[in-house]
Amino acid sequence: MEAQKYVWDGAIPLQIHLHESQVTTLPPPPPALILAPRIGYLPLLASLLKPYFSSTLPPGVDTIWFDYNGLPLKWYIPTGVLFDLLCAEPERPWNLTVHFRGYPGTVLIPCEGEDSVKWSYINSLKEAAYIMNGNCKNVMNMSQSDQLELWHSVMNGRVPVRLYVWSVSEDFDDLEDMPKVDSWEKISYINRPVEIHKEDKCFTLHDALKILVPEFFSNDLMNVKSAGVDFEDALRIPSEDVSSDKVVEDHVQNAYEHREACSISSSAEIKLIRIQGIEPKLEIPFSWVVNNLMNPDYFLHICVCVKVPQQNST
Amino acid sequence: MMDLLHWDGTLSAKDFRIGAVAFAQKWESLNFAFPPWVWVPCPKHPWLASPELLQEEGYLSMEKICISRLNEEDIDQTTQIDTDEEEASCSGNKDVIDDATLVQRNHHELHYYDFHIVYSNTFRVPVLYLRAYCSDGQPLQLDEIEKELPTCSSKELSKSKWTFITQEEHPHLKRPWYKLHPCGTGEWMKLLFLNDTAQPKFEVVLELYLLSWFSVVGQVVGLRIPFKMLNDR
Numbered sequence: 001m002e003a004q005k006y007v008w009d010g011a012i013p014l015q016i017h018l019h020e021s022q023v024t025t026l027p028p029p030p031p032a033l034i035l036a037p038r039i040g041y042l043p044l045l046a047s048l049l050k051p052y053f054s055s056t057l058p059p060g061v062d063t064i065w066f067d068y069n070g071l072p073l074k075w076y077i078p079t080g081v082l083f084d085l086l087c088a089e090p091e092r093p094w095n096l097t098v099h100f101r102g103y104p105g106t107v108l109i110p111c112e113g114e115d116s117v118k119w120s121y122i123n124s125l126k127e128a129a130y131i132m133n134g135n136c137k138n139v140m141n142m143s144q145s146d147q148l149e150l151w152h153s154v155m156n157g158r159v160p161v162r163l164y165v166w167s168v169s170e171d172f173d174d175l176e177d178m179p180k181v182d183s184w185e186k187i188s189y190i191n192r193p194v195e196i197h198k199e200d201k202c203f204t205l206h207d208a209l210k211i212l213v214p215e216f217f218s219n220d221l222m223n224v225k226s227a228g229v230d231f232e233d234a235l236r237i238p239s240e241d242v243s244s245d246k247v248v249e250d251h252v253q254n255a256y257e258h259r260e261a262c263s264i265s266s267s268a269e270i271k272l273i274r275i276q277g278i279e280p281k282l283e284i285p286f287s288w289v290v291n292n293l294m295n296p297d298y299f300l301h302i303c304v305c306v307k308v309p310q311q312n313s314t
Numbered sequence: 315m316m317d318l319l320h321w322d323g324t325l326s327a328k329d330f331r332i333g334a335v336a337f338a339q340k341w342e343s344l345n346f347a348f349p350p351w352v353w354v355p356c357p358k359h360p361w362l363a364s365p366e367l368l369q370e371e372g373y374l375s376m377e378k379i380c381i382s383r384l385n386e387e388d389i390d391q392t393t394q395i396d397t398d399e400e401e402a403s404c405s406g407n408k409d410v411i412d413d414a415t416l417v418q419r420n421h422h423e424l425h426y427y428d429f430h431i432v433y434s435n436t437f438r439v440p441v442l443y444l445r446a447y448c449s450d451g452q453p454l455q456l457d458e459i460e461k462e463l464p465t466c467s468s469k470e471l472s473k474s475k476w477t478f479i480t481q482e483e484h485p486h487l488k489r490p491w492y493k494l495h496p497c498g499t500g501e502w503m504k505l506l507f508l509n510d511t512a513q514p515k516f517e518v519v520l521e522l523y524l525l526s527w528f529s530v531v532g533q534v535v536g537l538r539i540p541f542k543m544l545n546d547r
Binding site: 074105106107108109110123126127130131134160165167184185186188189190191192193215306308 | 322358359360361435436437453480481482483485488489490497
């Protein structure tokens with residue numbers, strides 16, 4: 001239970017700068033400091049950010065959007081997932097730029113505020129319900145306890161998973177030196193359920209990943225090790241620690257110190273696996289990962305960093 | 315082999331690929347008015363150098379379909395709108411169609427549609443994605459599409475509990491496209507085949523799957539398959 005509470009309370013400190021093109025006052029406003037829930041979505045911060053920047057904004061219609069290092073952020077991806085994916089070395093606070101004009105409609109799906117986010121969330125929930133239960137119906141009419149029950153019945157069947165894969169071409173001693181993601185083209189998005197069979201009591205995170213991205217695992221893999229939060233540590237996470245993020249940070253620090261890459265097939269190598277900001281060991285039972293680290297939309301969002309050899313063409 | 319009675323109406327990814335090829339071949343062989351469907355392979359990881367490691371994913375594509383749906387009613391209305399904006403002198407006269415204005419409007423209003431048939435891992439069925447744009451590439455919004463494809467309107471779609479349109483990111487192209495929601499597809503696909511008194515084997519079902527699917531879904535976007543194509547088995 002601790003890990004679950006932990007996930008729900010997890011937050012990311014953001015430092016949000018208004019894009020210079022929309023600053024009409026001198027001196028420019030200081031950035032907004034916000035603790036954003038990991039399991040939330042960025043446009044929901046509009047209710048805080050609009051009033052904060054309102055005196056500076058030029059007149060006109062507002063449609064909020066964010067960018068990180070110039071990359072427009074997909075608003076329907078949970079905040080925590082964006083952070084795990086785009087910040088190799090977790091940046092605290094995470095510096096983002098907010099825009100209220102010039103929505104990049106060719107790159108981002110339109111977002112008309114809170115309703116769009118709610119709609120997107122409900123669609124995901126329906127999709128997850130379909131994966132787990134075989135139909136979309138009635139998910140919204142279910143009580144909380146029924147929804148939980150729906151979830152617990154899942155372990156015999158399909159688990160909703162969203163996997164985000166990004167690649168680097170060389171090893172980096174320091175994650176800070178990793179090249180920043182400058183285009184969504186560089187990230188593979190795999191939206192595919194993972195099947196668990198009831199008789200398979202020892203289905204691990206490793207097994208799940210082998211199903212989703214078999215291309216990064218070779219058949220004769222003998223030694224799979226990755227440091228990170230292991231099962232026992234995860235269970236011992238103290239509940240009295242209110243700033244749960246700090247505890248995560250400590251664990252992550254340990255993980256980086258002892259990290260070993262998973263050794264795999266000759267062409268690619270997994271360097272990093274992040275779920276809810278932590279790096280679970282691959283031997284952890286997948287059911288535990290899913291039960292404790294899933295998002296409110298019942299999807300498990302997994303970020304994977306892969307090293308691929310230097311391309312010599314294109 | 316697969317027992318049709320216990321079949322849930324869905325396909326595996328591999329079956330989708332087989333079915334897609336069969337569909338494209340049938341479509342082309344019948345010399346239909348529309349251009350052929352093309353299979354577009356999509357690397358799972360565009361940045362990975364060794365694509366031979368991966369089972370190829372992809373989708374069917376039929377693009378740049380020009381749909382013009384101007385009927386008499388629309389022409390009148392169109393002219394009126396134009397005259398209100400541009401020539402005050404002609405306003406109010408419904409019987410006279412200003413050809414010059416009509417031609418000009420036609421020229422501006424040529425709309426193109428791209429259709430993609432993409433496999434959904436979640437629902438295990440094909441999904442229709444579409445987008446529309448003007449000749450200058452300017453994308454059309456849903457309300458404009460609904461005007462041209464009345465069966466595509468949310469009002470029409472909500473009549474059938476099986477369909478509605480959402481705007482989503484195309485799973486391969488990563489751009490906003492419109493998608494005909496697939497929830498329920500498995501169910502009505504199963505019904506389509508269960509009604510077949512011939513009780514075909516699954517291989518036959520697979521060959522006909524996309525054709526049958528499209529005969530339903532295509533109507534929503536104003537693409538009707540001639541009856542003879544459906545009967546040709």
